[in-house]
Amino acid sequence: MATLGRVGWAAVGVCALMVAGCAGEPEPRSLEGTSWRLVQVESNNDADGVTPVPEPAAYTVSFGEGGQATFELDCNTGTGTYDATPTGDGETGTLTFGTIAVTEMGCPPLSPDQPSLDQEVGAALPSVRGYRFIDDRLHMSLMFDGGILSWEPL
Numbered sequence: 001m002a003t004l005g006r007v008g009w010a011a012v013g014v015c016a017l018m019v020a021g022c023a024g025e026p027e028p029r030s031l032e033g034t035s036w037r038l039v040q041v042e043s044n045n046d047a048d049g050v051t052p053v054p055e056p057a058a059y060t061v062s063f064g065e066g067g068q069a070t071f072e073l074d075c076n077t078g079t080g081t082y083d084a085t086p087t088g089d090g091e092t093g094t095l096t097f098g099t100i101a102v103t104e105m106g107c108p109p110l111s112p113d114q115p116s117l118d119q120e121v122g123a124a125l126p127s128v129r130g131y132r133f134i135d136d137r138l139h140m141s142l143m144f145d146g147g148i149l150s151w152e153p154l
Contacts (some may be wrong), residue, residue: 028090
C-alpha cells in the first residue's frame with residue numbers, strides 16, 4: 001500500500017486551501033436582466049395597511065442593461081433609468097429611479113371597490129431608495145419609511 005510522503009501531504013494541503021478559498025463570499029444578486037410583477041403595496045401608515053395586488057401581471061418592472069428600466073402600470077407603460085448598488089451580503093442594496101416617462105391613460109378600476117393602482121405605484125417609484133431580496137421576492141423600500149413595494153419574479 002502506498003503512503004503519502006511529505007510532498008503528497010503538502011499537495012493535499014494546498015488543494016484544501018484552494019477549495020476553501022473558492023467558498024468565499026457569494027456573488028451579490030444583480031437586478032440587471034430581471035423582471036418582476038407587483039404583488040403587494042405596504043404602507044407604513046396603519047390606516048392604509050397592506051394592499052394586495054389583484055392582478056400582479058398588470059404591474060411589472062424590468063431591469064435592463066445600462067441602467068434602463070421599463071414599467072407596466074396597469075393600462076400605462078413607462079421607461080426610465082435606475083441605479084442599483086448591492087451592499088453587505090448582496091441581498092440588499094440601494095436603488096433609485098431617475099425620471100420615469102409614463103403614458104397617462106385613465107385605467108379602469110380593478111374592481112367596483114378598488115381603483116387602479118397605476119397612480120399610486122407610479123408616484124411611489126421615484127421614492128424608492130433601497131431593495132432587499134427575501135424568499136425570492138424583491139422588496140423595494142420607499143424613502144422616509146414611506147412603505148414597501150413587494151415583487152415576485154416574472
